[in-house]
Amino acid sequence: MAVYTSLSQSEVENFISKFNIGSLKSYTGISGGVTNSNFFINTDNCEAVLTVFEELNFDDLDYYFNFMQHLSSHGFSCPSPISDINDNYIHDLKGKPAALISKLSGKVFEEISDKQLIQLAKSFAEMHLISLKFKSRKKNERGLQWMKDTFSMFADKISSDQRELISDELSFLENIPEDLPRGVIHADLFRDNVLFEEDRLGGIIDFYYACDDFFIYDIAIVINDWCIDHNGIIDGKRKKLFIEAYDSVRKINNNEYDALNSYLRLAAMRFLISRFRDQFNAKDAELNTMKDPLFFFEILKNRRQNLN
Amino acid sequence: MAVYTSLSQSEVENFISKFNIGSLKSYTGISGGVTNSNFFINTDNCEAVLTVFEELNFDDLDYYFNFMQHLSSHGFSCPSPISDINDNYIHDLKGKPAALISKLSGKVFEEISDKQLIQLAKSFAEMHLISLKFKSRKKNERGLQWMKDTFSMFADKISSDQRELISDELSFLENIPEDLPRGVIHADLFRDNVLFEEDRLGGIIDFYYACDDFFIYDIAIVINDWCIDHNGIIDGKRKKLFIEAYDSVRKINNNEYDALNSYLRLAAMRFLISRFRDQFNAKDAELNTMKDPLFFFEILKNRRQNLN
Structure with a gap:
């Protein structure tokens, strides 16, 4: 836009x-x-x-x-x-x-090399560690309640299959684990918010969704965008690379591992909902640059099948 | 070293x-x-x-x-x-x-272009303006009293001509104007403390002499190194370029203009004294990388003749 x-x-x-x-x-x-x-x-x-x-x-x-x-x-x-x-x-x-x-140096890469992924993972884990000393608090304005409220605003504009799947998923998400390490999360770390100079990380940008939440949720947002193939299916090798590199800086505990799949689903839902909302709120002129909600539908359906 | x-x-x-x-x-x-x-x-x-x-x-x-x-x-x-x-x-x-x-980008240039000089002058003036909001205070540890004390430690090791000139100059410097704009000064802004990427300023380094003092003294230190020929004589054209660029960012007042020559002499004395001191304190192995005090003797003699 x-x-x-x-x-x-x-x-x-x-x-x-x-x-x-x-x-x-x-x-x-x-x-x-x-x-x-x-x-x-x-x-x-x-x-x-x-x-x-x-x-x-x-x-x-x-x-x-x-x-x-x-x-x-x-x-x-x-x-x-x-x-x-x-x-x-x-x-x-x-x-x-x-x-x-x-201004940072570097540019956005659409295709991410293994080296870039590993660098991002380590830097991302460092961001979480540094956040532990940050004093201000801010709740996640795009948490589950926001998803439910926003969904109700467009529920009658989508197909009944889509509506049922979202409703069912929202119920599931009400009961996912919450006793997990937390701090400040970026909450929007898609590939277009990271700059590289070739293999070297130039930096992370766009902190305007940052808030207090679980680190594993932030990790899930990253995996859903950085460790997938073109159909949105998780690439196991890249997910492993990412997790190992992150874990080498900030140890992921067993509860977080157990909760990862649930948070991959929550993260998919978050962006599915916001993309639908943007689509239904958009002016005509904006539609051509809009991000497609249906891609996150595919991601969500896939994550529902990949229970850990 | x-x-x-x-x-x-x-x-x-x-x-x-x-x-x-x-x-x-x-x-x-x-x-x-x-x-x-x-x-x-x-x-x-x-x-x-x-x-x-x-x-x-x-x-x-x-x-x-x-x-x-x-x-x-x-x-x-x-x-x-x-x-x-x-x-x-x-x-x-x-x-x-x-x-x-x-780490800043850029490198030290020995020969400075007019464009580089103008950039440095503007940035330097901005440093002075930004310093006005800095709260901590620190006196100049290398002020006139330090020069006198240090001189007395090596006075008997230099020629009688040198000794007389320094004594005479130290007396003169006791009575130079002091009702002048002040703030934090860099106090050591020689060419080897500024990095450029070609004509673009990469940044200013080495703030380990910064202190509260008169801006015109900081300006004099810069002119004594940046606006001279190979004999230490001021290059009028470059001095004018520098002053005009600085003045376009932070207005130099009439009292400062009137005091400039005195501060050029003070600045010459400051580095003459510290170079003599380093020379007499140095271990043998360090002598080959020592900066030559005699160059600042030439500068000082020249400034004594260029009264404004």
């Missing part, structure tokens, strides 16, 4: 004049990104990303920016928030919240 | 195990740097610099690391300190303080 908010050169110049980052040399709108407008900013001495938040409010953003700051101050490769001259991260730009973050 | 403290692979591994930055892939000792031992560190997902401080103590380092953190959180290109899992920057390594900082 690319850039929603358009900014003129003088609007960008006016915005960056709040920061001590030099004068503007160039800026470019970034296509990609589903809910925010992003611009690469080039100044005399700095490359940064300007994000205008189309949906998030100031309070939520404080949490996300403090978490990114916490991660980057521990050497984790993610964007660092840039403070203005008054030490604030978040600003008003045309009535919306906006902020500057550092 | 290159690397003083040598570290084995297991010592480096043990050190970085305190951080969540992945496991060690390689490390290399860095030659260059006069008072610390530096190593490039490569992990699965991070490039960093490990510095072992040969002279500085834990309390001073706290100030420098907080200042670097303050600068980098405002988008300034300098190394960011990396916290360990307990949120500490500074550690004990073989009885010395040691720390990890992020």
